[in-house]
Amino acid sequence: MTDLTGSVDPAGPPGPAAGDLPEAAVRRLQSDAFSSGLTVPDFAACLDLGLEPVALVQGFCVMQWGWYGPGSGYMRGMSPYAVASGGGGGYSETYRCPHGFVSAEHRTWGQNLEQPWVEAAWTQGYGSAYARMIEEATDMGAHGVIGVVDRVGTLADTGNTEFHFLGTAVKVDGGQPPAGGVPWSTYLAGQRLTKSIEAGFMPVAVVASLASVRVWAYCMTEYLMEGQVGMGWGGYASSGPQLVDQVSKAHMAARQLARKHVREQLVGDELHGATIDVATRELAQGDEVIDCTLRGNRVRRFKDFDPIAAPRPTVRLG
Amino acid sequence: MTDPTPEAAVPVARDLPKDAAHRLEELEHGLFTSDLSVNEFLLVKEAGFHPLGFVMGSSIYHIGIQTRKWGESQELSKLTEAMYTARELAMTRMEEEAQELGADGVVGVRLDVNYYEWGNDSAEFIAFGTAVKAEDGNSYLNALGKPFTSDLSGQDFWTLMQTGHVPQGLVMGTCVFHIAHRKLTQALGSMGQNVELPNFTQALYEARELAMTRMQDEAGQLNASGIVGVRLEEKSHQWGSHTIEFLALGTAVTKTTGEVTLPKPTTIISLDN
Numbered sequence: 001m002t003d004l005t006g007s008v009d010p011a012g013p014p015g016p017a018a019g020d021l022p023e024a025a026v027r028r029l030q031s032d033a034f035s036s037g038l039t040v041p042d043f044a045a046c047l048d049l050g051l052e053p054v055a056l057v058q059g060f061c062v063m064q065w066g067w068y069g070p071g072s073g074y075m076r077g078m079s080p081y082a083v084a085s086g087g088g089g090g091y092s093e094t095y096r097c098p099h100g101f102v103s104a105e106h107r108t109w110g111q112n113l114e115q116p117w118v119e120a121a122w123t124q125g126y127g128s129a130y131a132r133m134i135e136e137a138t139d140m141g142a143h144g145v146i147g148v149v150d151r152v153g154t155l156a157d158t159g160n161t162e163f164h165f166l167g168t169a170v171k172v173d174g175g176q177p178p179a180g181g182v183p184w185s186t187y188l189a190g191q192r193l194t195k196s197i198e199a200g201f202m203p204v205a206v207v208a209s210l211a212s213v214r215v216w217a218y219c220m221t222e223y224l225m226e227g228q229v230g231m232g233w234g235g236y237a238s239s240g241p242q243l244v245d246q247v248s249k250a251h252m253a254a255r256q257l258a259r260k261h262v263r264e265q266l267v268g269d270e271l272h273g274a275t276i277d278v279a280t281r282e283l284a285q286g287d288e289v290i291d292c293t294l295r296g297n298r299v300r301r302f303k304d305f306d307p308i309a310a311p312r313p314t315v316r317l318g
Numbered sequence: 319m320t321d322p323t324p325e326a327a328v329p330v331a332r333d334l335p336k337d338a339a340h341r342l343e344e345l346e347h348g349l350f351t352s353d354l355s356v357n358e359f360l361l362v363k364e365a366g367f368h369p370l371g372f373v374m375g376s377s378i379y380h381i382g383i384q385t386r387k388w389g390e391s392q393e394l395s396k397l398t399e400a401m402y403t404a405r406e407l408a409m410t411r412m413e414e415e416a417q418e419l420g421a422d423g424v425v426g427v428r429l430d431v432n433y434y435e436w437g438n439d440s441a442e443f444i445a446f447g448t449a450v451k452a453e454d455g456n457s458y459l460n461a462l463g464k465p466f467t468s469d470l471s472g473q474d475f476w477t478l479m480q481t482g483h484v485p486q487g488l489v490m491g492t493c494v495f496h497i498a499h500r501k502l503t504q505a506l507g508s509m510g511q512n513v514e515l516p517n518f519t520q521a522l523y524e525a526r527e528l529a530m531t532r533m534q535d536e537a538g539q540l541n542a543s544g545i546v547g548v549r550l551e552e553k554s555h556q557w558g559s560h561t562i563e564f565l566a567l568g569t570a571v572t573k574t575t576g577e578v579t580l581p582k583p584t585t586i587i588s589l590d591n
Binding site for chain 2: 025027028032034035036037039040041043044047048053056058063117120121125128160164166191310311312315
C-alpha cells in the first residue's frame with residue numbers, strides 16, 4: 001500500500017488565494033456526516049483503497065468574458081500587424097497576399113496569433129476555482145481530493161463564464177494528519193484510481209491549460225475555405241481538395257501550445273489520462289478562434305510497475 | 319433566512335386513493351410489481367431483500383411567483399420552499415405506500431417534475447420506486463421509524479451493502495436563486511478586461527452551498543454517517559434563465575458492521591464484440 005498521506009508540492013494550476021467560505025459552507029463542512037459525490041462503485045473502491053470520504057468540496061469563479069481585448073470584434077479593420085505588435089507575444093505567424101493588388105474586399109494580410117490575454121483570464125478563473133476547492137479540502141484536514149469534475153460554462157445569459165470545481169475530499173484511514181502540505185487531487189476515482197496506484201503512480205494534482213489561437217484569414221485562406229480557388233486566380237487555379245495551410249497550422253499551434261502550457265506545470269512529473277477538447281468559433285467571416293483545452297492528472301511514480309493479474313476471458317450470455 | 323425544515327414543511331398525508339389501496343392489497347397477497355430490471359432484481363435478492371411492489375407518491379403544487387430585484391443576486395425563499403415541500407410531499411406519500419406494504423425500504427427511487435399545459439404555474443412532482451423487505455427478519459427502518467428510501471439501482475444497492483453500509487434515506491436540499499442582471503454601467507466599467515466578478519462567484523457559491531447544507535441537515539436528522547452519490551442539478555424550469563433551482567440529492571447511509579465484504583474485483587477481458 002502506498003503512502004497517500006504525504007503532502008505534495010504546492011501543485012495545481014496557478015491562481016490567487018481564495019476568499020472566505022460562505023456561512024452555509026462552514027456549517028456543512030462542520031457536520032458529522034460525510035458527503036461524497038462518488039457513485040456507489042467508486043465509493044466501494046475508495047474504501048477498499050483505505051480512503052475515507054470526508055466531504056464534497058467545491059470551488060467557483062465567475063469571470064467576465066468579453067472579447068474586448070486586442071483583436072476583438074470592434075477592432076476589426078485594423079491591420080493585423082497593429083494587433084501583433086500589441087498582442088503581448090506568444091505564437092504568431094503572418095501571411096502575405098501573393099496577388100499584389102489592394103482593394104477593400106481583398107485581404108492582403110493574414111495572421112495566426114496566440115491570444116495570451118484569453119489564456120491568462122482562463123488560467124485565472126480555473127486556478128481560482130481550483131484553489132478554493134483545495135482550500136475547502138485543506139480546512140477539512142483532507143489528504144487528497146478524488147473524482148474531481150470541472151465545468152466551464154456560461155452563466156445564465158449574462159455572457160459571463162463560470163468555472164466550477166467539484167470533488168470528494170478524502171482522508172487516509174488511520175493516517176497521520178497532513179503535515180501542512182497541500183492536498184493532492186485527481187480526476188480519477190474508483191477502480192481507475194486503484195489501477196493507477198497499482199501501476200505505481202501517486203496522484204499529485206489535476207492540471208489543465210487553454211490555448212487560444214486567433215485566425216485572421218488572408219485572401220488565399222478565404223478562397224480555399226469557400227472552395228473558390230479555380231475561379232480564375234491565374235497561377236493558383238487548381239481543382240480538387242487542397243490543404244488550407246493557415247488554418248491547419250493554427251490547429252497544430254493550438255494543440256502544441258496547450259501541451260506546452262501543461263508541460264510547464266508538470267515540473268518533471270508525468271501526465272496521465274489526458275483529454276483534449278478543441279472548440280472553434282467563427283466570430284466573423286474569415287475571423288476564427290480555436291480554443292484547445294488539455295486536462296489530465298499529474299502523477300508521480302513511487303514504485304515500479306506491478307503487473308496486474310492476467311484478465312479472465314469472459315463471454316456475456318444474452 | 320429560515321430553512322425549510324422537513325418538520326415544518328411536510329403535512330402528514332394519510333390519504334391514499336382507493337385504487338391505490340386496492341392495488342396495494344393485491345400486492346400483499348404475494349403478487350408483486352416492480353420496475354427493477356432482471357439483473358437488479360437478482361442483486362436485490364442477493365443482498366437479502368425481496369421486492370414487495372412498485373410504490374409512488376405525487377403532489378401537484380402551485381408554484382407562485384416572487385418579486386425579485388433586477389440587479390441583485392438573492393435566494394427566492396418562497397420558491398425554494400414550494401419546490402422543497404412539493405417533493406417532500408410526493409416522497410412522504412410514496413413512503414406511506416411502502417409502509418402500507420410493511421416494507422423496509424424503497425430502492426431505485428426517481429423524482430420527476432412534470433409541467434402540463436393545463437397547470438398554470440403548477441407542476442406535478444412524482445416519486446416512485448420499488449418497495450423491498452428484508453428476508454432475514456431484521457428491521458431496516460431508518461432512524462425516524464420509516465422505510466428507507468434511496469435512488470440507488472439494484473447494482474449499487476448490493477455494492478453498498480457489501481461495504482458495510484445501509485441506506486437511510488434519499489436526502490435533498492434545494493435553493494431557488496435569482497442571478498442578478500448586470501447594470502450597463504457596471505458592464506461598461508469593466509469593459510476591455512477579462513476579470514473575476516466576485517459578486518457572482520459568491521452568489522453561486524452560496525446558492526449551491528445552501529442546497530447542500532440543507533441536504534446535509536436532512537442526513538443529520540437520520541443520524542446518517544454520510545451521504546453517497548451526491549448530485550447537484552441545476553434547472554431553470556419555467557422561470558427564465560436568471561432564476562435557477564439548485565438541487566442537491568444523495569443517499570444518506572449508516573455504517574453497520576464496518577466490515578467491507580466486497581470481494582477483490584477480477585479483471586476480465588470481454589470476448590464479445
